Amino acid sequence: MLFVPGGRAVNPITKTSWEGVGVAPDVPAPPEAAFAAAYKAALEAAKPSKARASVKAELAAKGGEVDAWSEASLQAARTAPMPGGEAALRAIIADAASGKPNYAAMTPDFIKSAKDQFGVAHTDVVALGALKSVAFERVDMLGSDVYRTTFEHGALEWTFYVNAEGKVAVAFYRKLPDAPV
Numbered sequence: 001m002l003f004v005p006g007g008r009a010v011n012p013i014t015k016t017s018w019e020g021v022g023v024a025p026d027v028p029a030p031p032e033a034a035f036a037a038a039y040k041a042a043l044e045a046a047k048p049s050k051a052r053a054s055v056k057a058e059l060a061a062k063g064g065e066v067d068a069w070s071e072a073s074l075q076a077a078r079t080a081p082m083p084g085g086e087a088a089l090r091a092i093i094a095d096a097a098s099g100k101p102n103y104a105a106m107t108p109d110f111i112k113s114a115k116d117q118f119g120v121a122h123t124d125v126v127a128l129g130a131l132k133s134v135a136f137e138r139v140d141m142l143g144s145d146v147y148r149t150t151f152e153h154g155a156l157e158w159t160f161y162v163n164a165e166g167k168v169a170v171a172f173y174r175k176l177p178d179a180p181v
Contacts (some may be wrong), residue, residue, distance in 0.1 A: 033104070082145055085136070088160070097125045129153045157174050
C-alpha cells in the first residue's frame with residue numbers, strides 16, 4: 001500500500017511549510033543536549049511542588065551538568081523500592097482490613113477507583129486473616145513497586161505507586177493461587 005499526499009500544508013501568514021525545515025525550538029540547543037535543555041526548561045517552568053523540589057535536588061546532587069540531565073540518566077530504571085513504599089502498603093492493607101480507607105493518603109485521580117473497589121478489597125483482606133509478611137519483589141515496567149504479601153490464609157501480589165507527595169496514585173492486587181492456605 002502506498003499513500004501519496006494530494007496537497008501540501010502551508011501557513012497562510014508566512015506562506016511557508018515546516019516540511020524539511022521543522023519548527024524552531026523555544027530553547028535552542030545542540031542536538032546532543034536537546035533533551036537535557038527541554039527537560040531542564042520544563043522543570044524550571046513547572047509549578048513549585050514537593051515532586052519538583054525532589055527532582056531538582058536529585059539533579060543538583062549529580063552536579064547539574066548536561067550529563068546529569070541526559071536522557072539515559074533521567075530515565076534510568078529504578079530497581080529498589082520507593083522510599084516509604086512498604087509502610088504505605090502496610091497502611092493500605094490495614095485500611096482495607098479495618099474497613100476505613102484513608103482517602104487523604106490517595107491522589108484525587110485514584111480516590112474514585114478506590115471507592116468503587118474498596119468493598120471487594122475489604123472482603124478479600126479480612127478473609128485472608130492476619131498479615132504475616134511483606135516482601136518487595138521488583139519494580140514493574142511502568143515504575144510501580146510489586147510486593148508479595150503473605151497472610152494466615154493465603155497471599156496477594158500488590159502493585160502500587162506512591163507519588164513524590166507520598167500519596168498513593170495506583171494500587172491493585174491479585175490473589176496468588178499457589179500460596180499456602
